[in-house]
Amino acid sequence: MTPRATDRARYDRATAHLDAPLAVVDLGAFDANADDLVRRAGGKPIRVASKSVRCRALLERVLARDGFSGIMSFTLAESLWLARAGFDDILLAYPSADRAGFAELAGDPGPAAAVTVMVDDMAQLELIDRAREGGREVIRVCLELDTALRLLGGRVRIGARRSPLREPARLAELARSVVRRPGFRLVGLMAYEAHIAGVGDTYTGSPVTSAGVRLMQRVARRELTERRAASVRAVRAVAPDLEFVNGGGTGSVQHTAAEEAVTEIAAGSGLYVPSLFDTFASFSGRPAALFAQPVVRRPGLGVVTVLGGGYPASGAAGRDRLPVPYLPEGLRYDRREGAGEVQTPLVGSPADDLLIGDKVWFRHAKAGELCERFDALRLIGGDRVVGTVPTYRGEGRTFL
Structure with missing residues (x-):
């Protein structure tokens, strides 16, 4: 057979x-995939992307393993729910406009200590401030760097449309705004390279396409490594006690982990190994x-x-x-x-x-x-x- x-x-x-x-999870494959992620991370902790798991029991299972630390959540409501369930290190990876959620966060010391929110615009800080409703807890903040590759003087853009913060100087400017604003503490920097971590490089029957994607990713990794390091230096000059710099994704774990500026890796899909990852040559997992x-x-x-x-x-x-x-x-x-x-x-x-x-x-x-x-x-x-x-x-x- x-x-x-x-x-x-x-x-x-x-x-x-x-x-x-019915739906199943093969625990033997799940655990083997977790081991492979840890091996590829080369000693740097892996923050688990909860949107790629969506099951508290399996989040607990993987976080009990060596090499994993913390959750990367996808909504503020989920972050608060997980914090109340006992998870104590939750990075909300996307900005939120959930005013009721921010009021709850600012009014409760437990979730406020456990949850870090994402900001890439002064308007988001102002929304949080207006939503506090008298809550006095300090809000933990992470900034996000735009990782897209730009070519031909910016006329060609490759990568997800996420943060507007691309240059180290702009990150430092927003960092200063966070540090100066009462009720906020800047604790992290995140950069998710979707065009590397989430794009496969092996297309059956299309060797030219495969070669083109690999070339693009090599160029993108080189450019991002330099810009991410410069961005971290710029932000640390404003906030020397920065707790973490998060990067990567399942498809780029080993490459991102090799960057000195990065302190932790994000991954989640590599635990389940869905079919979109069949086009990656850099690693293989078990469905x-x-x-x-x-x-x-x-x-x-x-x-x-x-x-x-x-x-x-x-x-x-x-x-x-x-x-x-x-x-x-x-x-x-x-x-x-x-x-x-x-x-x-x-x-x-x-x-x-x-x-x-x-x-x-x-x-x-x-x-x-x-x-x-x-x-x-x-x-x-x-x-x-x-x-x-x-x-x-x-x-x-x-x-x-």
Whole structure:
């Protein structure tokens, strides 16, 4: 049997008593992926991106391992919830306009000590100040550096559109505003290089594209290493007690960790290893999070229909955002129908061996978004379900 066929047999045995749809996390693969992230980080701590996990039990599991420290959250409401659940080092990676949340943060010493908020504009500081409603707790602040690569005098821009702060001088200017403003403390600097950490460099059948992406990423890494170091120096000149400089992502862990200016790495998707990471040559992981849909129809030779399955990932719409039929090997979508809201036809020779009620296993294109479709994850150890844990959704929390 191939490794994938062996995994299918394990998952089918483990969940034989359970009806699909269902979602699982293979703990052996999850832990192996965690070990690989730590190895690639080369001794620098990894801050876990909660949006890529969206399950408190699994956040606790990975943070109990050596090499991991702290959470990178995605909304203020989530940050407050996690702080009240006992997590004590939470970096909110995106600016917020949640006035009620800021009032709660400023009025409670527990969350205020645990949560750091993201700022890249004076208007965000002013919003927080107006939202305090008399709260006197000091707000911990992190600034974000724009990491995009700009070529041809700025006419070509490669990278996510995030922070407006690009030059060290502008970061230092905002840093001075934070330091001078009562009720705030500047504690961190973050720079997420999405065009390196989140873009694969191996495209089957397209060697020219693959080579072009690798060249772009080499140039981008060199440019960002210099600019990030200069930005850190500029901010530390204003705030010498800066606690952390966060960078990276699953796809660039080893490269970012090599930068002296960076003190910690962000990663999360590498724990589940969704299908978008199949195009990365710099590392390989084991798919750990999967979902199963039941076969409900056999329309003809070489075709089965499963219930639901239309769970596209966020980002620019395209086939790479669809879940991947993974087990049994050899199934694919009908091009005219794709992944359906209520039913999904799958074609390929393995269809003829599937019976009504059998499970087809899929991988989501992205990591944590899978958890918005299921209220529980079945944890698989070997060929047994060894536990069931709620997702954020299962705990009644849908933050975005």
